[in-house]
Amino acid sequence: MHPQINRKVVSIRPKKLNSSKYVLIGVMLAAALTLIFLLLNHFYFNIYTVAEGTIQKTLPADALIIKKEAVVTSPADGKLQMLVKPGERVRVGTPLFMVITDLKQKENYEKQISELQDSIKDLRDSLNSSIPLSVINKSINDTTKKLKDAIAQGQLDKVKALKSELARLMKEKQKQIQYSETNLKAMEKSINELKNKLSSVELLVNAPEAGMVSFNIDGFENILTTDRIKSISSFQLQSIKSQVPEREIPPAAGINKPVLKIVDNFSWYLAADIKNAELRTGKNYDIIIKKSPVNEKIRAKLVDIHENNTVGIFLIEKDLPEIMKFRRVNVEIIIQTATGNMVPLSAIVNVDGNEGVYLLEGRSKVFRPVKIIADDGFNVIVEGLKLGDRILIDKKGLIWKH
Numbered sequence: 001m002h003p004q005i006n007r008k009v010v011s012i013r014p015k016k017l018n019s020s021k022y023v024l025i026g027v028m029l030a031a032a033l034t035l036i037f038l039l040l041n042h043f044y045f046n047i048y049t050v051a052e053g054t055i056q057k058t059l060p061a062d063a064l065i066i067k068k069e070a071v072v073t074s075p076a077d078g079k080l081q082m083l084v085k086p087g088e089r090v091r092v093g094t095p096l097f098m099v100i101t102d103l104k105q106k107e108n109y110e111k112q113i114s115e116l117q118d119s120i121k122d123l124r125d126s127l128n129s130s131i132p133l134s135v136i137n138k139s140i141n142d143t144t145k146k147l148k149d150a151i152a153q154g155q156l157d158k159v160k161a162l163k164s165e166l167a168r169l170m171k172e173k174q175k176q177i178q179y180s181e182t183n184l185k186a187m188e189k190s191i192n193e194l195k196n197k198l199s200s201v202e203l204l205v206n207a208p209e210a211g212m213v214s215f216n217i218d219g220f221e222n223i224l225t226t227d228r229i230k231s232i233s234s235f236q237l238q239s240i241k242s243q244v245p246e247r248e249i250p251p252a253a254g255i256n257k258p259v260l261k262i263v264d265n266f267s268w269y270l271a272a273d274i275k276n277a278e279l280r281t282g283k284n285y286d287i288i289i290k291k292s293p294v295n296e297k298i299r300a301k302l303v304d305i306h307e308n309n310t311v312g313i314f315l316i317e318k319d320l321p322e323i324m325k326f327r328r329v330n331v332e333i334i335i336q337t338a339t340g341n342m343v344p345l346s347a348i349v350n351v352d353g354n355e356g357v358y359l360l361e362g363r364s365k366v367f368r369p370v371k372i373i374a375d376d377g378f379n380v381i382v383e384g385l386k387l388g389d390r391i392l393i394d395k396k397g398l399i400w401k402h
Contacts, residue, residue: 047360050389053342055374055381058288059333062237063272065326066229068264069221070209074253076101078203082249084213084260087321094207096260099253102201109198116187116194123184140169211262215249216325221261224271224327229303232271234310241328265324267317270300270331274312277335281305286334287314293322297334338374340381347393348372348380357385358392365392 074080078101084090100106147162220240224232253259270287279285279302286297300314312333323329347357348370356369368391370384385391 046393048344048347048391048393050341050343050385050387050391052340052387053379053381054337054339055342055376055379056334057336057374057376059274059277059335061272061274061331061333063270063329063331064224064232064237064240065323065329066224066226066232066269066271067324068209068211068226068267069214070211070262071217071221071258072096072205072208072260072262073256073258074099075203075205075255076253077255078253079103080250080253080259086213086215088213089211090207090213090262091210092207096205096207096213097253099203099205100201101203106198106201109194109201113191113194113198116191120184120187120191123187136169136173140166140173143169205259207262209262209264212265212321212324214261214263214324217258217261218327220327226269229269229271229313230306232311232313234273234307237271237273237311263324265321266319267315269303270314270316270329272312272314272331272333273310274305274333276309277333279305279312279333279335285314287316288332288334289323290330290332292326292329294320336374338381340373340383341385341387342379342381343385343391344393345375345378345380347391349394357382360390360392 076099078099081098081100083095083097090096143162143166147159147166150158150162224236224240281302281304284299284301287300288297298316298318298320300316302312303315304313305311306313343357348355349358349367350356351367354369355372356367358365359368368384368389370382372380372382374381
C-alpha cells in the first residue's frame with residue numbers, strides 16, 4: 001500500500017501587469033525624448049521666429065567736400081577792419097572789410113569831414129533862425145503892411161517910397177540867402193573831395209558773390225573746384241588730409257593775401273572713394289556724414305564715376321552750414337535698403353547646392369529653400385518664409401552636416 005502524497009498545483013502562466021504601469025512607462029519615455037530634444041536644442045541650435053525687418057547695406061568711404069568758393073584778398077597792406085562775421089550770409093556787393101593804409105591820414109580826413117558837416121548844419125540852421133535874416137523878414141512884413149495902408153488911403157508919394165524900400169529889403173534877403181547857399185555848396189564839395197581822399201587810405205572791399213562768410217582757408221580753394229570735379233583723382237582723395245581750424249581774424253592784411261572766402265552752401269559736392277562698388281550715375285543715394293554735427297541722412301545724386309570706378313561724385317543741394325568748415329569727412333553711403341522677412345545669416349544652410357533654412361515643424365526639422373534678397377553680414381532678407389515660421393540656427397556646426 002502506497003502512502004498518499006499531498007501535492008499543490010502551481011500555475012506557470014505569467015501574471016497580468018497593471019495597465020497603469022504601461023502608461024507610466026510611456027510617459028517616462030516621452031519625457032526622456034523631450035529632455036533629449038531640449039538638450040539638443042540647448043547645446044546645438046537655437047530657435048528663431050521669423051519677423052519683419054529692414055536691412056541697409058552701406059559703403060564706408062573717405063570723401064572730400066567740394067564747394068563753390070570765392071576767396072577774397074586784400075587790395076593793399078594795412079590795418080584790417082572786418083565788417084562781417086563768420087557764418088554770416090551776404091549778398092553780392094555787401095561790404096566785407098576795410099584795409100586802412102594810413103591810419104593818421106584817415107583820422108585827419110575824418111576830422112575835417114566831421115567839422116565841415118557840423119558847419120553845414122549850423123549854416124542851415126542859421127537860414128531859419130539867424131538874427132540878420134529874421135530882422136530882414138520882419139522889416140519886409142512891416143513894409144508890406146504899410147504899403148497896403150498907403151495904397152488904401154491914396155497916399156501916392158508914400159506908396160512910391162514904400163515900394164522902393166520893399167524892393168531893397170527883398171534884394172538884401174536874396175543876397176544873404178545866395179551867400180549862404182554858396183557857402184553850403186562849397187562845403188559840400190569839400191566834403192566830397194575829402195571822402196575821395198579818405199577812400200584812398202581806407203579801402204572798402206565788397207562781396208563778389210552771394211553766400212556764407214568763412215575764414216577757413218586751407219589752400220585747396222583753387223584746386224578742389226566745382227568745375228574740376230571730374231578730374232579729382234583717387235590719389236587726391238587719399239593724400240588731402242588737412243583740416244584747418246577756425247582761424248582768428250588777423251589785425252593786419254597783406255596785399256593780395258586772402259582774408260576770407262564766400263561759400264555757396266546751398267549746392268556742393270562730395271568726392272568719395274567708392275571702391276569699385278556697383279553704383280549707378282543719375283541715382284539718388286542717402287549718405288551719412290560720420291562724426292559731424294549733422295545727425296541725419298543726406299540725399300545726394302551720383303553725377304559722375306571715374307578713375308576705373310573708384311571715384312564717385314555726389315551732388316548735394318541742401319543748406320548744411322554745420323559742415324561747411326570741413327574739407328575731409330568719413331561717410332557711409334547707403335547702397336541698398338530692403339524690407340521683408342528677416343532671419344540671421346547663421347540660419348542659412350546649403351543643401352545640395354540650394355540655399356535654405358531648417359523649419360521646426362513639431363519635433364522635426366524640414367528643409368525649406370529660400371531666396372536671399374539682401375545681406376548685411378549679420379542678417380538676411382529672404383523670400384520663401386512667412387512671418388511666425390520657426391527656424392533652427394546651428395550652434396555647434398554638427399546639425400547641418402550632410
